[in-house]
Amino acid sequence: MPTFADAGRAIEQNLKALRKPGVLAVRPGYHTEAGWPVGDPVVVALVGAKKGEAASYGLPSQVGGVPVEVREASPLERLKATQPAVHAELRERTRSEQHTPEFPFEHVFAAPPQAAAAPTRGPAKPQLPYRPAAPPLDPMTETLTVICAASPDAGWPLLRDFFGRIQQKLVVGMYDFTSAHVLAGLESALSGGTGTRDLSLVLDHPTRDPTADQSDGESEQDLSGKLGDALSFAWAPVRSSPEVREWIFPSAYHIKVAVRDSAELWLSSGNWNNSNQPEDAPVSDPDPAHAAETFEKNDRDWHVVIAHPRLAQLYEAYLLNDRETAIQAQGQAMEMAELEALAEQTFDLAELNPAAVARPPRQVFGPVTVTEPMTVQPLLTPDLAPDRGGMYAEMMQGLISGAQHSLYIQLQYIHPTNQAEDTAFTALLDAVAVRAAAGVDVRIILSQWQNSEWMERLQAAGIDTGLVRIQQGVHNKGFVVDHQRVVVSSQNWSGAGVLQNRDAGLIIDNPTIARYFEGIFLHDWDNVAVGRGGRLGVTARDAAVAQIYGWEDDPGESVPALVPPELRAVPDLTLAPLQLAIPGIAAPAARGYAPGTAEFRYWSAAEAAARGAAFWRQLLPTDTTWQVGDTLDLLLDEGEDFNAYYNRRALNFFHGTAGGRTVYSGESPDIVCHEQGHAILDALRPELFDAGTIEGAAFHESFGDMSALLAALQLPSIRTAMIADTAGDLSRSSRLSRLAEQLAWAIRQIAPDAVDPDCLRNAANSFFYTNPESLPSRAPAVSLSSEPHAFSRVFTGAFLEALAGGFRLASTNPGEADLQVVSQNLARLLIAGILAAPIVPEYMSQVAAAIVAADAGADGAARGKYGDVLKSAFVRHGILSPQSAAGIATFRAAGVSAAARAVGIAAELGRELPHIALSASEYGLGDRPLLVRAPSDPRRFAVSAAAFGVGSVTPSNAEHAARAFVEDLLQRGNIDIGGAGEPRMRVVHPHTFKTHRLVPGAEGLMLTRILFDCGFRAIS
Ligand SMILES: [Zn+2]
Secondary structure, three states: OOOHHHHHHHHHHOHHHHOOOOEEEEEEEEEEEOOEEEEEEEEEEEEOOOOOOHHHHOOOOEEOOEEEEEEEOOHHHHHHHHOHHHHHHHHHHOOHHHOOOOOOOOEEOOOOOOOOOOOOOOOOOOEOOOOOOOOOOOOEEEEEEEEEEEEOOOHHHHHHHHHHOOOOEEEEEEOOEOOHHHHHHHHHHHHOOOOOOEEEEEEOOOOOOOOOOOOHHHHHHHHHHHHHHHEEEEEOOEOOOOOEOOEOEOOOEOOEEEEEOOOEEEEEOOOEOOOOOOOOOHHHOOOHHHHHHHHHHOOEEEEEEEEOHHHHHHHHHHHHHHHHHHHOOEOOOOOOHHHHHHHHHHHHHOOOOOOOOOOOOOOOOOOEEEEEEEEEEEEEEOOOOOOOOOHHHHHHHHHHHOOOOEEEEEEOOEOOOOOHHHHHHHHHHHHHHHHHHOOOEEEEEEOOOOOHHHHHHHHHOOOOHHHEEEOOOEOOEEEEEOOOEEEEEOOOEOHHHHHOOEEEEEEEEOHHHHHHHHHHHHHHHHHOOEEHHHEOOOOOOOOOOOEEEEOOOOOOOOOOOOOOOEEEEOOOOOOOOOEEEOOOOOOOOOOOOOOOOHHHHHHHHHHHHHHHHHHHHOOOOOOOOEOOEOEEEEEOOOOEOEOEEEOOOEEEEOEEEEOOEEEEHHHOHHHHHHHHHHHHHHHHOOHHHHEOOHHHHHHHHHHHHHHHHHHHOOOHHHHHHHHHHOOOOOOOOOOOOEEOHHHHHHHHHHOOOOOOOOOOEEOOOOOOOOOHHHOOOOOOOOOOOOOHHHHHHHHHHHHHHHHHHHHHHHOOOOOHHHHHHHHHHHHHHHHHHHHHOOOOOOHHHHHHHHHHHHHHOOOHHHOOOOHHHHHHHHHHOOOOOHHHHHHOHHHHHOOOOHHHHHHHHHHHOOOOOOEEEEOOHHHOOOOOOEEEEOOOOOOOOOOOOEOOOOOEOOOOOHHHHHHHHHHHHHHHOOEEOOOOOOOOOOOOOOOOOOOEEEEEOOOOEEEEEOOEEOOEOOOO
16 A cells, blocks of 8 residues: 555656656545545646557556556646746735645646746845844733624624724734725714724735725725824735735735724634625624525635733734834835736636535524633744744644643645745644544634645645534634633744744634634534535534533424534433333433434434423323333334334333345434333323223324424424524424424335325424214325324314414514423413323313313413414314304313312223123124223213314214224234134234234123324335
8 A cells, every 4th residue: 555655656666657658646645536536646747738648648557556547637637737927926825725735756747838938026025034023922811701603604793892992902914805895884983973093004915805895905095085194004014915025924914803992802713804704794684584595605704802901902013013024114115017917817717626616504603702711822824933843833832732622623725835944834734643642633624725735735634534524604703622722823834824824823722702603613624614525514513521412392394404414412311200111221421422323322212201201291280101111112213114113011122124225214303202202101091001992092103293293392402493494483384283294204215195295293283183083094195084194184284273373372573482481381271181081982072171271270371362363273173163162261270170180080090991892793703702991981071073064073982982993903903903803804914013912801802002102104
């Protein structure tokens, strides 16, 4: 396996064989795919228009065991090979991000044409020695107030407000100042009110930024005209600047610092140009689509504002010193229109990384103000450390080498060099490589300017480019280490940026501030940056984070999921009552694992179940326990099936493969909370488990779906997202209303009509109640059938509408906090209704009436609060007839206060419904009676469901309901009939899933439920 150096040696030893007509240059490199180096090193032969592979140029296919790859040179590589003098001039004048890399062992073969001379260059500019200002750059440890913000989200509002606090003067060092709104904002802050405040400004003069409103020169002219003597100005002494005769800084006066009134410091990675400080800050944009557009078109930068006189005066002293030094260098040195024009064109010539695509943000970050003890280390380049290596390089070396858990780096680019004078920069790259090799979670985000040649160069420098993601519009130069220390700075990672240009930054040692910027970094990593092979989405997090990942709701059918998982607190399954356990698997160490791993699924299921239990725990009567005992087990992977079920022993989950993908039902919070809902309802009304009633079974399914919906609403992120997605109308179809999208996708691969087109079931539906005894036992998902999951949708649909209506009632402009309150209030009414409702054939209308009655009987201001929305929802779905709904007010008068009733009913829990005997011989099941627990409670509420047409459904009797229930089960083949009956007479469905079995007893065959199944089994 050849190394990069082997490829270099192979070039040195075979120069003659490689020097062929048409070959412009050779260098070691890597084969690249979509912007990333892949595989072992190769020898790259650069040509003009590529006419074929190595043989076409008379090149060997390999030298010294290293393959030779012919590649068409980029426009700048061609210029470098054919017009080296022009290229060198251009390199001097253009912005560093547009440069081409230099590779070790690189050989240019193209003979420079005689005629092409470099643009005329003036006499060499003399260099001035850099003399630092007096104050030492020592760390400060004390309680500071720091305002943190990011661009494009909130950069300009932060700067505008900072300008607004200027009382006497502002001292600035700036690379690029070409934004009209920043200029206008500064001018009005300096000249508004009484008198003019002073401005000291040292400004560089880079080539024109494509987003510029005016040139740097025009900004200076305008300030000079507006401020007169109040402006003290100097052009920065930069070698390439056309405005100075002498130089200190080779390629840029790259600092972005402003000091107000010797008291407050603004320090940033961003300039005062439009792409770094867009005027329509997304954080205050009322139009989310426009905010996303602003984000996509502008740059990521980090900023801090610190009100601290000593720190402010430290930077001020350096900026004023820069101005004093620069004054002697003022005076136009060069008139090079031709070069300037060429330099501006380089913006279009420079190659970009093909992976860079603008993506909308998932979240917009507002500023935060932190007042806490912290240590702040000022960073200034080129200030010299005792070893003359530069204090930035020395401090960063210590910071990076000290990383124990995580090292997150976001830079516009990384440009490794071959220069001996840049060894302190090369040492930083080595330190990053060492930390990555030591197992530290190293992540690097670079911008589109890190094109594939620079990625090859980075790989050659020892940085694994597999750790790199490309993000369009990154201008930031930020670092977060171990969730504790953060660097906000202007230093780019090139030799000049790290060691020679004027740049400024801060290392802030404070976990609150570090976490703020880390959150923004991880947002970018997960949502807008692209990794090798087009990889997007979330990857595993550092082990030191005592947090785990949970989905917001079902992950859905996309891979990666459209909505990435969130970091959440580690769930505690041992809380009582309603304890949970995941037996047989040791809990993985609590950290954020990548989706698709068993560890991720473990925590996803645990978090969802713990969240559901926490929700119900606060609402259920005290001492409510699982039917199975104190602890309910979650069995996360019980084998292959598109299913999940509750069987009075545990919640059981499975995996199944379809369409080339394996889905795990236990990974979906929707399914986990649905199954848990069965267990909750079983704890509340155990008689329902075995009740021979279609509506009772369907209500069990509906309660599972309502549980999933209510548990999801306990997450602030989904409340906010759902209000936005539905424009405040939660009854619309949404991620919230759609249940188990991922499992449904898998099922659709096998049985397209078995489930909805976009989910397993949708709570946003218009299904209207029909007596299930009159419905077919199976039907496609679009139709209602008596199958419990299908029929459940009638009640769930009404519940979602009641929730949506209750939310709208909360205030004129209800927010996410209102949504949580409504979810809890309606769940409380649901529990009260379930406890009060008798188990009768038309169970749903009894529960509905009991809920309305519970609301009417609530205490104080809550009394009757949701009456109208509840009645409206139940009537719209036919669960209550209009006549019944109108009469419900009388329940309270009749003394059926649900709140009081709940206590009485709770006392009756544990009783069994009576068996009734049906004829088993009718079904070929032998001569002994078939015993079914009949829904035979006395009716408590004189209500009924609506019939199609006019009037109400006539209540059916318990025996008829039980018979319908049994026939349904038999038609679907859900009963394990064991050895009952005559083989010739009975109907056996050998391949269908069994939810019930016949248990022989003294009186006959008892129909006994095994489980509530919730998935799908293809009938073979
Ligand atoms: Zn279910």
